[in-house]
Every structure is written in structure tokens, then in C-alpha cells.
Amino acid sequence: MDKYLQALKEKICSICVDSDEKGNCKMTNDECCAIEVFIDKIVNVVLSIESENINDYVNALHQKICIECRGQAEHCKLREDVNCSLDRYFPLIVEIIRETSKSVA
Numbered sequence: 001m002d003k004y005l006q007a008l009k010e011k012i013c014s015i016c017v018d019s020d021e022k023g024n025c026k027m028t029n030d031e032c033c034a035i036e037v038f039i040d041k042i043v044n045v046v047l048s049i050e051s052e053n054i055n056d057y058v059n060a061l062h063q064k065i066c067i068e069c070r071g072q073a074e075h076c077k078l079r080e081d082v083n084c085s086l087d088r089y090f091p092l093i094v095e096i097i098r099e100t101s102k103s104v105a
């Protein structure tokens with residue numbers, strides 16, 4: 001699982017709006033990154049789906065992870081404000097997890 005988190009952080013932190021110019025996370029101790037918090041679930045959800053349609057992954061994200069995070073799939077203020085790293089970079093996250101799974105298989 002470390003390999004997945006490492007691959008995600010390498011490729012996403014550097015482009016994340018919550019990082020500095022060197023790719024270091026600027027979040028405070030009061031905030032948390034949903035990618036880090038839900039890494040195990042994210043990997044399991046992504047690898048449980050075989051589809052070329054990103055909507056299948058997005059639906060699973062909402063049903064299996066957002067439910068646990070905010071208690072509901074549909075409404076999330078952070079998502080609506082583009083403030084959730086997991087939601088913001090989800091298509092890229094799916095791609096990175098699928099690529100990483102091939103290299104660890």
C-alpha cells in the first residue's frame with residue numbers, strides 16, 4: 001500500500017493547489033488530505049473496477065468513500081468548493097493506481 005501512496009504523492013503533490021512550489025503540502029495540522037486518510041479504501045475501490053468509463057470510478061468513490069467521510073454520497077461542501085484533493089485529482093488518481101498495480105503485480 002505504501003507504493004500506491006508514494007506514487008500518488010510523487011505525482012499529485014507537485015501539482016496540488018495545496019502545495020508550495022517544491023511540492024510540499026501546506027495544509028495545517030487542523031486540515032487533512034483525503035488521499036492520505038482514505039488511501040487503503042481508494043486503492044481497493046479503484047482496483048475492484050474494470051472500466052474505461054471514469055464515471056464508474058467516480059460513482060464508486062461517492063458511494064464507498066464519501067459516504068464514510070461525510071456520511072453521504074451526493075452533497076459535500078468541500079467537493080463543491082473544489083477543496084477536496086481526492087475529488088479534485090480523481091481521474092489522475094485512478095490512472096496512477098492502475099499503472100502502479102501493473103508494476104507491483
Ligand code: SF4
Nearest residue numbers: 013016018019025033
Ligand atoms: S493536500 Fe494531499 S495531494 Fe495536496 S499537497 Fe497535501 S498531501 Fe499532497
Ligand code: SF4
Nearest residue numbers: 066069070076079084
Ligand atoms: S469529496 Fe467530500 S465526502 Fe468525498 S472524500 Fe472529499 S471531502 Fe470527503
